[in-house]
Amino acid sequence: MKPRDRIPAAERREQILDAAAQVFGELGYGGATTDTIARAAGISQPYVVRLFGSKENLIVEVIERTCDRVMATFREAIALEDDPETLPRRIGGAYIGLVSDRGILLTLMQAFGAGHDPKIGPVARIGLMRIYDQLREEAGFSAEQTREFLAQGMLINTLIGSGLSAQLDTDARVAELFECTFQDKLPLVRAGMSLAAR
Amino acid sequence: MKPRDRIPAAERREQILDAAAQVFGELGYGGATTDTIARAAGISQPYVVRLFGSKENLIVEVIERTCDRVMATFREAIALEDDPETLPRRIGGAYIGLVSDRGILLTLMQAFGAGHDPKIGPVARIGLMRIYDQLREEAGFSAEQTREFLAQGMLINTLIGSGLSAQLDTDARVAELFECTFQDKLPLVRAGMSLAAR
DNA sequence: GGGGCTTGTAATCATACGATTACATCATCC
DNA sequence: GGATGATGTAATCGTATGATTACAAGCCCC
Numbered sequence: 001m002k003p004r005d006r007i008p009a010a011e012r013r014e015q016i017l018d019a020a021a022q023v024f025g026e027l028g029y030g031g032a033t034t035d036t037i038a039r040a041a042g043i044s045q046p047y048v049v050r051l052f053g054s055k056e057n058l059i060v061e062v063i064e065r066t067c068d069r070v071m072a073t074f075r076e077a078i079a080l081e082d083d084p085e086t087l088p089r090r091i092g093g094a095y096i097g098l099v100s101d102r103g104i105l106l107t108l109m110q111a112f113g114a115g116h117d118p119k120i121g122p123v124a125r126i127g128l129m130r131i132y133d134q135l136r137e138e139a140g141f142s143a144e145q146t147r148e149f150l151a152q153g154m155l156i157n158t159l160i161g162s163g164l165s166a167q168l169d170t171d172a173r174v175a176e177l178f179e180c181t182f183q184d185k186l187p188l189v190r191a192g193m194s195l196a197a198r
Numbered sequence: 199m200k201p202r203d204r205i206p207a208a209e210r211r212e213q214i215l216d217a218a219a220q221v222f223g224e225l226g227y228g229g230a231t232t233d234t235i236a237r238a239a240g241i242s243q244p245y246v247v248r249l250f251g252s253k254e255n256l257i258v259e260v261i262e263r264t265c266d267r268v269m270a271t272f273r274e275a276i277a278l279e280d281d282p283e284t285l286p287r288r289i290g291g292a293y294i295g296l297v298s299d300r301g302i303l304l305t306l307m308q309a310f311g312a313g314h315d316p317k318i319g320p321v322a323r324i325g326l327m328r329i330y331d332q333l334r335e336e337a338g339f340s341a342e343q344t345r346e347f348l349a350q351g352m353l354i355n356t357l358i359g360s361g362l363s364a365q366l367d368t369d370a371r372v373a374e375l376f377e378c379t380f381q382d383k384l385p386l387v388r389a390g391m392s393l394a395a396r
Numbered sequence: 397g398g399g400g401c402t403t404g405t406a407a408t409c410a411t412a413c414g415a416t417t418a419c420a421t422c423a424t425c426c
Numbered sequence: 427g428g429a430t431g432a433t434g435t436a437a438t439c440g441t442a443t444g445a446t447t448a449c450a451a452g453c454c455c456c
Contacts (some may be wrong), residue, residue, distance in 0.1 A: 006403055006452065026314045032443060042406050049445060109311050111305075113281020115226045115361030125362050130373055136371075147353070147378045154352035155345070163313030164323050173327055173334075180345045204422065204433055232411060242435050247415060 006118055013051055014151075016041045019105070020062045025161075027108025029059055060123050063111045066104055067127035071134055073098060078139050088145060095153055097183040099160055099192040109157040155181060165193045211249055214239045216365060218302070219259045222361075223304025227257055227312055259323050261309045264302050265325035269332055271296060276337050286347060293351055294383040297358055297390040307355040353379060363391045 007015075023032045034055050038045040042098050052058040065066040077094040081087050096102045135141045135149060153189035159165065159181060167174045170189065205213075217238035221230045232253050236243040250256040275292040279285050296302045309322035317319060333339045333347060357363065363374045366388065380387050 009403070012403085028226055028311060029231075030226050030275060031312075031315075032228075033442080035442095044445095045443090046406085046445080047404060050404090055444065066381045069233065092319075106311075112356045113307050114229075115359050117229075121294050121361050125365070127362050128356075128362070129369070132371060134376060142373050143378045147375065148349075150356075150375075151349035151379075152352035154356045155349035158207050158310045158348075158352045159328075161313050161324060162310045162323055163319050164326070167323070170344045171327070173330060176341050177348075178329060178354060181349075210433085229403065232415090233413075241446085241454090243413090244415080245419095245434060360430070 005024070008049065012041075012043070012047075016043070016051060016058070017062055017065055020058055021066060021067060021101075021103030021107045024110055025103045028110050029055075029117075029120065034058075045065055056119050059111075059120060061190055062107055063120070063123050063127060066107045066111070069104060070098065070108070070131060074131075074134060075138065084140060087139060088141070088149060091139060092149065092152065093185055096156065096182060096188055099156070099189055100195065102160070102192060102196050105157050105160050109161045112154075142177055150179075160189075160192075165189055168193070207249065209231060210239075212243070214249060214256070215260055215263055216242070218256055219264060219301030220306045221354075222257055222260055222308055223301045226308050227315075227318065232256075246351055254317050255291055256310075260305055261318070261321050261325060264305045264309070265328060266295070266363070267302060268296065268329060272329075272332060273336065275276075282338060285337060285340070286343060289333075290350065293303060294354065294386055297354070298393065300358070300390060300394050303355050303358050307359045308354075337339065350379075358387075358390075363387055366391070382383055 016037065020037045022031075023037045023040055026032075027036070034048050035045040037058070038048045041048070048058070049055070052061065073094050074091055077091045078087070081090045108127075111120065112128065114120040115124055132146060132150070135146045136143070141149065159178065164174050165178070168178055171177070178189065179186060213233065218230075221235045221238055224230075225234070232246050233243040235256070236246045239246070246256070247253070250259065265396045271292050272289055275289045276285070279288045306325075309318065310326065312318040313322055330344060330348070333344045334341070339347065357376065362372050363376070366376055367373070376387065377384060
């Protein structure tokens with residue numbers, strides 16, 4: 001037995017939540033195991049279960065935290081912008097910036113795909129509508145602007161989640177789709193891609 | 199033992215593929231079990247495994263068939279349309295028409311979210327790009343039109359997959375988002391909703 | 397310096413699930 | 427009419443996995 005450095009539980013929870021976002025994003029709720037998450041966080045499997053009670057509780061917290069982070073990112077972009085004309089592009093760029101943390105977008109995608117689950121579904125729905133509200137009210141988007149924005153976000157999630165970015169340099173159609181979708185933010189995607197290849 | 203009516207294997211495979219699309223769509227790859235699929239198809243679990251070799255093979259076939267169906271639907275819409283002006287709306291309407299079979303859209307979503315998987319990922323990517331090609335070439339969409347169309351499709355998948363449609367009549371914000379997204383096709387969503395409530 | 401709280405692991409359990417095997421039933425051909 | 431192949435199930439196996447338990451080791455306060 002080699003007990004790791006002892007760390008306050010609150011901090012350890014944060015580490016686990018970070019690791020879990022990655023793992024849930026990659027493997028989905030069913031595919032991810034508490035042991036995989038534990039290894040990614042550098043601790044033992046039972047400790048993960050003890051700190052969160054259950055795998056289900058864990059992903060609920062992961063989803064809530066993910067939504068919080070997305071909203072915080074948007075809030076920043078809204079705050080430092082005063083021209084309502086360019087605000088959509090600014091917030092969109094902020095969202096694309098989140099690809100650098102693969103876990104965030106992929107976790108969102110998995111969450112929305114688990115709408116059937118009695119525990120996960122409600123959390124995902126509340127998170128999505130909280131983001132919708134923020135765009136409508138804080139950002140001042142119209143309903144149509146918000147729909148357009150969310151649609152673009154879901155496409156981004158799909159492109160990243162499907163792993164197509166790996167074919168960015170070998171498939172011209174993929175390149176076309178990505179250039180059209182990410183435009184000047186495309187370098188961010190490439191950066192996130194090489195980062196994820198570890 | 200109560201052997202069901204004996205049915206040719208080819209036909210039984212179709213039944214299983216239909217059932218599997220529903221179950222995989224609802225529960226995801228990890229959450230779905232071969233037994234659940236078997237029960238949905240009205241047969242025993244071992245027979246599912248025998249007819250497809252493995253759960254992994256099964257979902258691969260489900261994804262391929264789902265993409266085929268989407269493309270066939272689009273092809274129909276393209277064929278009976280001669281005005282390139284209204285073609286995007288026509289194809290979009292055709293896609294929304296697919297919500298009546300919940301399994302199709304949800305399976306697509308699960309497939310794209312499993313891009314990491316060494317077996318499922320490639321199939322999902324090929325399917326997505328086949329659809330992209332069809333829109334670009336057969337439908338004659340520009341890259342930008344195609345991006346817009348796919349984004350809208352992914353939003354639709356998300357809205358249906360997250361289960362938000364159940365709150366259509368109780369949450370004004372949800373109603374706003376759905377009206378903006380589906381417009382005159384909204385009744386189709388309601389119909390699909392009540393259909394899924396069984 | 398020791399009692400008690402916190403942080404952590406090893407060992408183990410119970411179960412769910414995909415897969416395999418062996419067997420049953422029916423149709424068809426000769 | 428019985429051999430053969432196709433269609434199907436019951437029983438079972440091996441393993442992965444979430445959870446539980448028991449225990450170890452540091453920290454802190456008095």
